[in-house]
Amino acid sequence: MDVPSAPPLPAQETASGRKLTLRARFRRLRRSYTFRIVVSGLITIWAVTTFTFFLIRQMPGSPVEVKIDELMTRQSLTYEEAYRAAATIFNFDPDRPVLLQYADFWGDLLQGDLGNSITKGGVTVGSIILRYLPWTLFSVGLALLISFSGGILIGLAMGYWRGSWFDNIMTTFASILSGLPDYILALLIIVVFGVQLRWFDIGSVRGGVDPTITPGLTLEYISSVLKFAFMPILVYVLASIGTWILSMKSSTLSTLGEDYVTVAKARGLPERRILSAYVGRNAMLPLVTRLAISVGLVVGGAVIIEEMFQYPGLGRNLLVAINSRDYTTMQGIFLVITISVVFANIFADFVIGWLDPRVRMGAGDSNS
Amino acid sequence: MTYDRDHVVLSVRDLSVTYKAERGLVQAVSHASFDLHAGETLALIGESGCGKTTLNLALIRQLPKTASTFGDGIFYTYRDGRQINVLELNDRDMRRFLWSECAMVFQGALNSLNPVIRVRDVVFETARAHGMKREEAYKRALKLLEQVRLDAERVMRSYPHELSGGMRQRVLLALSLILRPQVVIMDEPTTAVDILTQRSILDVLKQLRDELNFSVIFISHDLAVAAEIADTVATMYAGEIVERGPVNEVFYRSRHAYTLNLLNAAPRLSVGVERLESIAGKPPDLIEPPTGCKFHERCSFATAVCAQVQPPLVEYEGGHLAACHETGRVLIEARETRLVSAP
Numbered sequence: 061m062d063v064p065s066a067p068p069l070p071a072q073e074t075a076s077g078r079k080l081t082l083r084a085r086f087r088r089l090r091r092s093y094t095f096r097i098v099v100s101g102l103i104t105i106w107a108v109t110t111f112t113f114f115l116i117r118q119m120p121g122s123p124v125e126v127k128i129d130e131l132m133t134r135q136s137l138t139y140e141e142a143y144r145a146a147a148t149i150f151n152f153d154p155d156r157p158v159l160l161q162y163a164d165f166w167g168d169l170l171q172g173d174l175g176n177s178i179t180k181g182g183v184t185v186g187s188i189i190l191r192y193l194p195w196t197l198f199s200v201g202l203a204l205l206i207s208f209s210g211g212i213l214i215g216l217a218m219g220y221w222r223g224s225w226f227d228n229i230m231t232t233f234a235s236i237l238s239g240l241p242d243y244i245l246a247l248l249i250i251v252v253f254g255v256q257l258r259w260f261d262i263g264s265v266r267g268g269v270d271p272t273i274t275p276g277l278t279l280e281y282i283s284s285v286l287k288f289a290f291m292p293i294l295v296y297v298l299a300s301i302g303t304w305i306l307s308m309k310s311s312t313l314s315t316l317g318e319d320y321v322t323v324a325k326a327r328g329l330p331e332r333r334i335l336s337a338y339v340g341r342n343a344m345l346p347l348v349t350r351l352a353i354s355v356g357l358v359v360g361g362a363v364i365i366e367e368m369f370q371y372p373g374l375g376r377n378l379l380v381a382i383n384s385r386d387y388t389t390m391q392g393i394f395l396v397i398t399i400s401v402v403f404a405n406i407f408a409d410f411v412i413g414w415l416d417p418r419v420r421m422g423a424g425d426s427n428s
Numbered sequence: 429m430t431y432d433r434d435h436v437v438l439s440v441r442d443l444s445v446t447y448k449a450e451r452g453l454v455q456a457v458s459h460a461s462f463d464l465h466a467g468e469t470l471a472l473i474g475e476s477g478c479g480k481t482t483l484n485l486a487l488i489r490q491l492p493k494t495a496s497t498f499g500d501g502i503f504y505t506y507r508d509g510r511q512i513n514v515l516e517l518n519d520r521d522m523r524r525f526l527w528s529e530c531a532m533v534f535q536g537a538l539n540s541l542n543p544v545i546r547v548r549d550v551v552f553e554t555a556r557a558h559g560m561k562r563e564e565a566y567k568r569a570l571k572l573l574e575q576v577r578l579d580a581e582r583v584m585r586s587y588p589h590e591l592s593g594g595m596r597q598r599v600l601l602a603l604s605l606i607l608r609p610q611v612v613i614m615d616e617p618t619t620a621v622d623i624l625t626q627r628s629i630l631d632v633l634k635q636l637r638d639e640l641n642f643s644v645i646f647i648s649h650d651l652a653v654a655a656e657i658a659d660t661v662a663t664m665y666a667g668e669i670v671e672r673g674p675v676n677e678v679f680y681r682s683r684h685a686y687t688l689n690l691l692n693a694a695p696r697l698s699v700g701v702e703r704l705e706s707i708a709g710k711p712p713d714l715i716e717p718p719t720g721c722k723f724h725e726r727c728s729f730a731t732a733v734c735a736q737v738q739p740p741l742v743e744y745e746g747g748h749l750a751a752c753h754e755t756g757r758v759l760i761e762a763r764e765t766r767l768v769s770a771p
Contacts, residue, residue: 320542320543327526327557328522328523328524328554330523337542417543
């Protein structure tokens with residue numbers, strides 16, 4: 061500040077300076093990784109939502125027609141009577157143009173309102189999601205966690221001790237499991253453990269928890285929740301662990317051939333260190349991406365299992381909504397699925413960056 | 429280059445390695461014997477697939493499971509004079525022996541470092557595995573990295589992918605010396621890098637060797653590099669050490685036909701390009717090796733005896749050993765062709 065000259069000049073400079081910083085800030089924002097990730101995520105969510113919005117309306121039969129059919133066969137009403145009855149039950153006008161419905165949908169959504177269920181009078185889609193999502197997150201999330209970590213450990217051991225009896229037995233086992241679809245496994249488990257061995261009373265473990273127990277953080281409640289979730293989780297784990305095991309084994313085998321593993325052995329590192337920091341960590345990198353996809357599909361990923369065990373998850377509700385053409389509920393659940401897939405992918409990017417410095421964002425400052 | 433001729437660090441006696449293959453046993457190394465003295469640099473030369481790398485992996489027992497090693501032994505003398513047979517060490521002692529007594533710089537520096545671990549952590553884990561203090565290891569690594577002319581602080585903080593090929597090679601060289609081993613095996617440490625990096629690595633290696641006085645087993649295709657760095661040269665052919673001796677003896681007064689052929693196949697500045705000759709034929713099948721001298725099918729000196737009787741390794745003057753029936757004729761030709769460029 062050695063030139064305290066004319067006062068208007070610095071004022072002008074500040075104005076143009078601020079303008080420049082704003083533009084520079086905007087440019088920096090556009091270049092920022094987080095910003096780009098968020099924008100591309102939002103675009104994905106919008107595109108998928110729009111696509112499903114129009115697509116589900118292309119399915120044969122509208123909710124009203126499905127209900128009219130049902131009323132006509134069940135209560136033997138005439139078409140007109142059934143139409144009037146259905147129209148009063150549903151908060152839905154099938155004659156409203158689809159584009160206007162689309163506008164309504166976004167208008168409500170931007171206010172955080174997912175609308176009312178078409179078929180269940182007076183129930184909001186939001187409340188359905190809030191009520192059933194936790195069960196799905198709990199059961200499928202836990203199952204995925206068990207399946208992934210178990211698969212990684214077993215696959216790693218199999219690859220590291222290739223050709224051992226453990227490897228041979230588990231390879232057969234994992235191949236069979238990865239070939240069996242989940243509904244066959246569910247049936248097998250119901251028939252073997254429920255019907256023949258009677259380890260479980262199939263009739264009583266329907267639902268998410270014993271309804272006679274009051275909810276709360278009591279041992280009784282938690283053990284009941286675990287007991288009811290046991291079989292869906294078991295089926296999910298068995299149905300998915302085979303693939304994890306086999307992928308991890310092949311990934312481990314290719315990592316074992318890397319030079320740095322040989323060098324680590326020649327450096328006299330303990331086997332434990334080589335197994336974890338050298339083989340395990342590098343071998344699991346490609347699997348983390350696949351885990352992200354699975355995490356994203358947790359919400360809608362266990363429809364059949366939930367249906368077979370009558371588990372009160374979101375997947376079952378999706379199935380019911382599809383059958384009754386409950387457009388709003390379907391939209392809501394699809395939105396949740398889309399958001400979770402997008403978030404899981406963003407999360408996976410960060411996890412992989414943390415595990416693998418080579419793909420770390422802004423590689424320039426990894427030195428700091 | 430001088431070394432202590434009375435102090436043998438590593439003594440290999442009658443070492444053989446076979447690999448199990450579908451067609452039968454591959455005789456990758458047969459009856460190799462040599463001594464490595466304190467401060468000596470031994471260059472192993474020979475064609476690809478002649479068993480150089482196998483021999484060295486056998487010394488540190490890092491061969492794949494399909495290989496089996498046998499022989500009288502690999503005798504190693506510690507600094508305190510204690511002698512052990514490496515082949516008889518148990519797993520725990522073997523792990524401790526590795527790197528702290530005998531380190532190896534592998535072929536292919538690009539992939540020799542774990543991509544997800546910083547150089548610093550490689551230093552720490554190596555120190556921890558051998559009971560050295562973190563601070564001491566860090567200090568020593570800094571000094572070595574500086575000696576190999578790297579920006580030590582920055583390299584310590586780096587992940588392997590942030591370093592160039594030449595830098596990684598020098599990191600490995602520094603890393604191999606961190607526990608002060610008596611023997612360092614270098615498997616073609618300069619093949620994957622450009623000529624300038626090769627130059628600087630060789631200079632650094634010579635300087636470190638003079639300073640720290642370790643012995644080196646140097647594997648190379650590049651005869652010029654071998655000639656520059658080695659005290660002793662051993663030629664391998666089809667898994668056998670066929671000639672061994674001081675570098676000038678082997679290079680200028682070759683006594684084995686194969687060594688002579690190998691040298692004549694390498695370009696020299698002092699001799700015209702037209703004199704460059706490649707060795708006829710292919711390396712022999714190691715599952716059913718030829719009878720007699722394994723080189724006789726490709727050898728221009730071969731006689732009827734060569735096809736039937738395997739030549740013994742005979743010692744000549746100047747500590748020069750060769751296994752060749754026609755060593756006299758080879759030596760005459762070597763004098764004619766090689767001494768043109770003698771120092």
